[in-house]
Amino acid sequence: MNSLTSTTKFLSAVPVLPAVDLAITIAFYEQMGFTTEFQYEDYAGLRRGGASLHLWQCSDRQIAENTSCRINVSGIDALYEEYQTHGVIHPNGALTTRPWGLREFTVLDPSGNCVVFAEQPATVNRRDRTD
Numbered sequence: 663m664n665s666l667t668s669t670t671k672f673l674s675a676v677p678v679l680p681a682v683d684l685a686i687t688i689a690f691y692e693q694m695g696f697t698t699e700f701q702y703e704d705y706a707g708l709r710r711g712g713a714s715l716h717l718w719q720c721s722d723r724q725i726a727e728n729t730s731c732r733i734n735v736s737g738i739d740a741l742y743e744e745y746q747t748h749g750v751i752h753p754n755g756a757l758t759t760r761p762w763g764l765r766e767f768t769v770l771d772p773s774g775n776c777v778v779f780a781e782q783p784a785t786v787n788r789r790d791r792t793d
Contacts (some may be wrong), residue, residue: 674712678717682706686772690771696709713733715787733778733780738765752768752769764781764782765780
């Protein structure tokens with residue numbers, strides 16, 4: 663490891679998702695408790711707690727239908743209940759514990775993006791942590 667990489671720390675990642683209709687997609691995420699931080703004609707940024715999502719206007723739905731991201735949360739059971747009341751859970755995306763240990767559920771936004779919400783149980787070994 664050289665001296666430059668020893669001082670480098672990754673702080674956060676912001677998924678940038680395609681939106682076939684930016685206004686409808688923003689409204690969807692606002693319904694899910696996200697707040698719009700900024701919006702331009704073809705680009706927007708939203709946040710809920712420590713999670714940020716950016717959206718870019720994209721006329722090709724196939725791009726969105728092949729895009730996904732994961733948002734790590736705590737309190738996934740309450741979030742799942744909240745999102746069930748909005749009817750946004752993917753039919754094949756019910757809350758479950760995956761073989762890799764994460765509790766997850768999946769939402770599809772109006773553009774077709776797959777958003778997985780996941781919670782890491784305290785007993786799972788976090789190999790990706792650097793802190």
